[in-house]
Amino acid sequence: MSFTTFKKTTLALATALCVSTVASATELTVYTAVESDDLQKYAQRFNQAHPDISIRWVRDSTGVMTARLLAEKDNPRADVIWGLAATSLLLLDEEGLLEPYAPKGVELLDPKFVDVNTPPAWVGMDAWVAAICYNTIEGEKHGVPMPTSWEDLTKPEYKGHVVMPNPSSSGTGYLDVSSWIQLWGEEKAWQFMDGLHENISRYTHSGSAPCNLAGSGEAIVGVSFAFRAARLKSQGAPVEVVFPSEGLGWDMEAAAIVKGTKNMDAAKTLMDWAVSRDANELYNEGYAVVAMPGVAKPIENYPADIVERMIDNDFAFSAVNRDRILQEWQRRYDAKSDSK
Incomplete structure (x- = not known):
């Protein structure tokens, strides 16, 4: 051969x-x-x-x-x-x-x-656990303080500075809405979301997007989740990771x-x-x-007691009521959502 x-x-x-x-x-x-x-x-x-x-x-x-x-x-x-x-x-x-x-x-x-x-x-x-990304540079520049609670986000100084995921497209957005209802009951939770909506600049279709926007300075406050917030801070973004005092949806x-x-x-x-x-x-x-x-x-930038801060989540409630909750959310707030 x-x-x-x-x-x-x-x-x-x-x-x-x-x-x-x-x-x-x-x-x-x-x-x-x-x-x-x-x-x-x-x-x-x-x-x-x-x-x-x-x-x-x-x-x-x-x-x-x-x-x-x-x-x-x-x-x-x-x-x-x-x-x-x-x-x-x-x-x-x-x-x-x-x-x-x-x-x-x-x-x-x-x-x-x-x-x-x-x-x-x-x-x-x-x-994955709810958290808030806060841009320290932009917050100081615009006189917007770092929040410590969910209720803080309804205060007048946050108007136009908060970005949150749309719960219809984002699992993070839905865990937020579901957890607020479990924390406070439906009536108070919708009242809170009405106040929050007044301060929202836009609803994104991704759970990580609000934190990414805060990390880049395009927003001051991003309602997101701890994994994304902690990673951005570790990568050097000018963000603080906030774990609201009322409890964390997950x-x-x-x-x-x-x-x-x-x-x-x-x-x-x-x-x-x-x-x-x-x-x-x-x-x-x-x-x-x-x-x-x-x-x-x-994990870097997570509190040692993260498990204790997580709410006692009723997954069955979240699943069974998903369509009803999302329809109500869309009726009230969808006008500020990003186009798909």
């Missing part, structure tokens, strides 16, 4: 192996609302552990992704939901869209991060298998990995509260 012939044969064999590997890989379509700057990291870590499974990630904000899954109810396009709010998964389960499965090692998770049914329809990954990022998937074995493999210690350690790189006890280490 000549050298040229050997090279051609070797190249053909390598190409055949490559095609065979790609062809043998199972492709999962995974719907997610995980923050974009973390999704790539999570995907790489999973691919290292399971190179035989390729994933087509479809990402959008929580509200948009929830609406998409409901719209596709009769013809599901996703195999797995990974990194969507637990309140959304409760709603999807009620609609019969989830395939119950107990991932390997699920018994090691904190029970509040696991669906109460046996087997569970969904499992939690980590908790939700879980959670995962589930979509009923009807034709890739059940691969879907179960992803779910097994999602509850593993390796995955929980990865979640803890950004989130102070994760599903597996004993894993979480302190």
